[in-house]
Amino acid sequence: MFNWMAQVFSVTRFSMLSLPQRKGSSAAALLGIAGVVAVMVGVLSIAQGVMKTMESSAGDTNVIVLRSGADSEMMSGLGGDDTRIIAEAPGIARDASGPVSSPELFVVINLPMRSTGTDANVPLRGVQAQAQQVRDGFRLVEGRMFEWGLNEVIVGVGARQQFAGLEIGSSIEVGKERWPVVGVFEAAGGLSESEIWVDAAVLQPAYRRGNSYQAVYVKLNSRDAFGEFKDTLTSDPRLNVKAMRETDYYEAQSSTVTNLITGLGTLIAVIMGLGAIFGALNTMYTAVSARTREIATLRALGFRSGPVVISILSESLLLALAGGLIGAGLAWLAFDGYRAATLNWASFSAITFAFDVNLKLLVQGIIFAMVIGLIGGLLPAIRAARQPVAHALREL
């Protein structure tokens, strides 16, 4: 065993020492793998970014109440009386102004994207004062809060970055009116940062909604209070509603878009990966061919096939690891934190998010690179090991 390990170590060492002699083909394989990993990590970081945005939106003790049968705010509708009954349910956290329960209205307006100039559906949310208490991390970062009862809006930092005409001092067109932008807010990277907020009492008449809302966002005393809260609402004959934890709601909301992006990203990675495997195969066949004399001599001297296979695989895996690290590093430098917008298929409105190149993705990228290296090195390694020694020596 010791002897075998010593052979593996020695043969692998020759392999590594002779790498500079094959720097051209090695660099080509390395860069090919780096490109695949960079693209794969880049695309998958979109899905991660969307998921992170959704997760950031969801408070641990937060609950959303919609009309029974509605899967999203767009499809929901609640009367003003319903929202008051909901606010009285047990388990809701309270502050100085009463229960932390926020009835909200949700419409979409058209605004041009900064990047393309094409119109996108931007969420316009009508809120009451409690909207700020329900959302953890809500903070005005520029300007001021709109005046209650006035046609003024505040915009999320994501919305301002992605859509044109949302700077403080400019105004948005709602019906025949223009509503000035007076402030910019952030909400811990959550979904709200893609939105424009206005007083619900102003939005209701502008859209002829009377005294109706679409959802009630509630903060509970504790996670455990959800069961009683939900049972109270669903058993109340005056209400026809359903209550969901925000975590579950946003997970369901984001699943379509994240599954689509993840599926697409994986497909792209697999197709590019196949190309990279051929690149690695070519490189390793070239390496084996260039080392025919060396490998045949070692085997003639008494070195066994196993160490030869392992040395070729090691070289291939080393190239793949280097390519993976470079690709992952490039993806991190190029994409992490890059902000963009996409369509939330559940609400048909845009959500802004930041590409999220996290550790899990980087590890996935490097593992993918290693798989490419393993497949790319295996066949040439087996060929080198199976070639009869006498035959290989004759080919020199």
Next chain:
Amino acid sequence: MTKINTNSTLVTVTGVDKVFKRGSEEIHVLGGLDLEIPDGEFLALMGPSGSGKSTLLNLVGGLDRPSEGKVEIGGKRIDKLSDRKLAAWRARHVGLVFQFYNLMPVLTAQKNVELPLLLTKLSRAERKKRAAIALDIVGLSHRTGHYPRQMSGGEQQRTGIARAIVTDPTLLLCDEPTGDLDRKSGDEILDLLQALNQEQGKTIIMVTHDIHAAARATRTLYLNKGQLSTEAVD
């Protein structure tokens, strides 16, 4: 010196056929060949290209197996050994000298000579010591730290011979050892092989095209169309 046994015949090749297949075509390189080589002999194998000299050398060195017949070295039949056992046997009993030296370009002369010792359980210090002795025998103790590219052809071949003798093998197999060298360097290599045969009792089989080289051997055999004879055939 390690000997496999004290039998005066070291190599016995009996009824050996070797057939290579190229597609559906069969090429008979050796046919019913018999050969005995006494311990301590320096045998030169001559013959035209494609006559089977290297094939016979490979069979005796355990680098290839006969299609028919048997190959015994020191009374041990090697053609029936598994690949793994054959590799271990080669490492222990055979020293190989190649026409183009086959040194590892990334290793110094010292490290090249140490290569076969990596297959033994010798300590690092012992490996280094034995490699230094082998390099001294071939007159290269002043070139231990040089890489093959920094050495002349003659010096590279001496390094190759040092690598072949470092394990103190029973049998030294040389395939055209002077084929890539000028006359002067070739003569030096032949002097060295002759000394190894005469002073250290090494059994040597040397494949060569060169009559001048073959003259240094104690016996010369000619291979033609897969058959051995003591006289050259035109």
